[in-house]
Amino acid sequence: AVNRVPPYLCNFQVMKIQTRFQMEGISKRTISLEDQKKLILQGKDIEEINFEGTQLEKQVINKGTNTLIVREFMEECIKDGNGVLPGKTIFFCSSKAHARRIEEIFDKLYPQYHGELAKVLVSDDPRVYGKGGLLDQFTNNDMPRIAISVDMLDTGIDVREIVNLVFAKPVYSYTKFWQMIGRGTRLLEASKPKPWCTEKDVFLILDCWDNFEYFKLQPKGKELKPQLPLPVRLVGLRLDKIDKAIAINQIDITEREVAKLRWQIATLPKDSVVIKDAAVALARLDEENFWINLTPQKLEFLRAEIKPLFRTVSEADFKAMRFERDVLEYSLAVLNEDREQADTLKDDIVEQIGELPLSVSFVKQEEALIRAAQASHYWATADEEAFDELVAKLGPLMKFREQMASPGPVHLDLTDILHNKERVEFGPQQEAVSISRYREMVEALITELTEHNPVLQKIKSGETVSADEANQLAELLHEEHPHITEDLLRQVYKNRKARFIQFIRHILGIEVLQSFPDEVSAAFDQFIRAHTTLSSRQMEFLNLLKNFIIEREKVARRDLINAPFTVIHPQGIRGVFSPAEINEILLLTERLAA
Structure with a gap:
């Protein structure tokens, strides 16, 4: 029907949109530094926040995830002839509450449309039906452009002008999935054009929950490569370790890791349609000869054909699996002789172990190992047997740490930094006020003194002042309350390099000084404009680095391979x-943080 000339139905393209939280869950490891600070200031325990991506819109509601989906939609959607507003669109949501949240986000992000851009259409709302109702408005009027639906619009609706479908929920019925896609396949009626959709040769599907992957479909279109699920990442690390062990002729390590890999493969869910479809590939692994000599070709087969199957693993202790991943990644760094990476990973593992509550009887039973693993000499002599013991004995206990642990010292330090930035101390009595209040006091004093102080009058008129005049003015301002100094001005105006007279000229409106945050932001914007091929992950890293420099006002090379940057990539x-x-x-x- 699509390929017929002329076609009976409209073709579609697919764009996959999946956030890090959807793929990796919401936990201390994935929450950004900036958001961790906000949570701490709200009195929330970071360690207690631990949800899998599949729990979004169920056990956990994250406004940021929904906001990101809405923003991505507005950027990527097919728009009307003016290229401003999205064409007619259906958002498929998981619940009425989810639909209302999406509607609120549209209203908040795009207030210029006065709440008319997107409307919730659900079957139990009497406003939906009849002439002039919401469904009639969506079908026949310019607004609303977006119908946010929970089941009601999944089937049966006939709006030919629909050019965008957003799957903001997972769909598990193959039949229903194609019925939902069918909402966009209708062609326009040439005799009844509508101004908001004068042509339609393709429609766009934004898949936010990997529905096409679930049904093993490979549609045309741009796809954003998501980060891998935890079980897939674990197997990938194991294959990397096997590859490295073979390369350096570590036979014992190779045999250990191969045995673990074979056990993992044996535990794949046999009833999964994905596993059933991979029966031929899996049958190859049953041949004993396959494992005797793992050639590069066999390892590539395992990476390409077997590793992706682990996305089907759902019945697992993911907290123990994360701990196993960290230990495995550490052991791989040791094999690679990457001491910096190994030290970073070791510190994180020791921190996790140190947070195990000995007050829990199950944890208490492993007290000797817990205490030993926190000592430096333990790691200096730790071998593969020690790593296996950690995973076997402490991995299952990680669920207690995440239930009961308190925020680590890094978060407390961040809170302290924020506090220091918000207030300024000045004068012989060490008075303390907010930065904004101190700035007001400074500007009020200088405005008052300018009326009769000749040096300030010279500066205001654009004349040059001598060094002696500048020193006299500095002494005067320091003596007068609020005891102004160059260092205080640098702190208050967030500019670490400007000199005293430059600040005075700025306050008098003669010279515009760029604050340190503005300077950093401008430099990063220029860097991004000069590098037009940056990926979304690279953009995310640069944004995190920009905020890090603004907050800390310094950055060392070593910082870039530690948290929070390891949130984006372990290395x-x-x-x-x-x-x-x-x-x-x-x-x-x-240049910025010198």
Whole structure:
């Protein structure tokens, strides 16, 4: 019907949109530094926040995820002839509450449309039906452009002008899935054109929950590569370790990891349609000869054909699996002789172990190992048997740590930094006021003194002042309340390099000084404009780095391979940029945070 000339139905393209929280869950590991600070200030325990991506819109509601989906839709959707507003669209939501949240986000992000851009259409709302009702408005009027639906519009509706479908929920019925897609396949009636949709040769599906992957469909269209589910990442690390062990002739390590991999493969869910469809590939692994000599070709087969199957693993202790992943990644760093990466991973593992509550009887039974693993000499001599013991004995206990642990010292330090930035101390009595209040006091004093102080009058008129005059003015301002100094002005106006007279000229409106946050933001914007091929992950890393520099006002090379940058990639900057790109970024940071 699509390929017929002329076609009976409209073809479609698919764009996959999946957030990090959808793929990796919401936990201390995935929450950004900025958001961790906000949570701490709200009195929330970071360690207690631990949800899988599949729990979104069920056990956990994250406004940021819905906001990101709405923003991505508005950027990527097919728009009307003016290229401003989205064409007619259906948002498929998981519940009425979810639909209302999406509607609220549209209203908040795009207030210029006065709540008319998107409307919730649900079957138990009497406003939906009849002439002039919401469904009639969506079908026959310019507004609303977006119908947010819970089941009601999944089937049966005939609005030919629909050019966007957004799957903001997972769908598990193959039949229903195609019925939902059918809402966009109707062609326009040439005799009845509507101004908001004068042509339609394709419609767009934004898939936010990997529905096409679930049904093993490969549609045309742009796809954003999502980050891998935890079980897939674990198997990938294991294959990397096997590959490395073979390369350096570590036979014992190879045999250990191969045995673990075979056990993982044996536990794949046999009833999954994905596993059933992979029966031929899995049958190859049953041949004993396959495992005797793992050639590069066999390892590539395992990566390409077997590793992706682990996305079907859902019945697992994911907290124990995360701990196993960290230990496995540490052991791989040791094999690679990457001491910096190994030290970073070790510190994180030791922190996790240290947060196990000995007050729990199950944890208490492993007290000797828990205490030993927190000592430096333990890691200096730890071998593969020690790593296996950690995973076997402490992995199952990680669920107690995440239930009962308190925020770590990193978060407390962040709170302290924020507090210091919000207030300023001045004068011999060490008075303390907010930065904004101190700025008001400074500007009020200088405005008052300008009326009769000759040096300030010279500055205001654009004349140059001598060094002696500048010193006299500095002494006067320091003596008068609020005891102004160059250092205080740098703190208050967030500019670490400007000199005293420059601040005075800025206050008098003669010279515009760029604050440090503005300077950093402008530098990063310029860097991004000069590098037009940056990926979404690289953009995310640069945004995090920008905020890090603004908050800390300094950055060291070592910072870039530690948290919070390991949230984006376990290897920090090394896993996101090439060596040449890293050198460019280091030059940028040195210039800003010198």
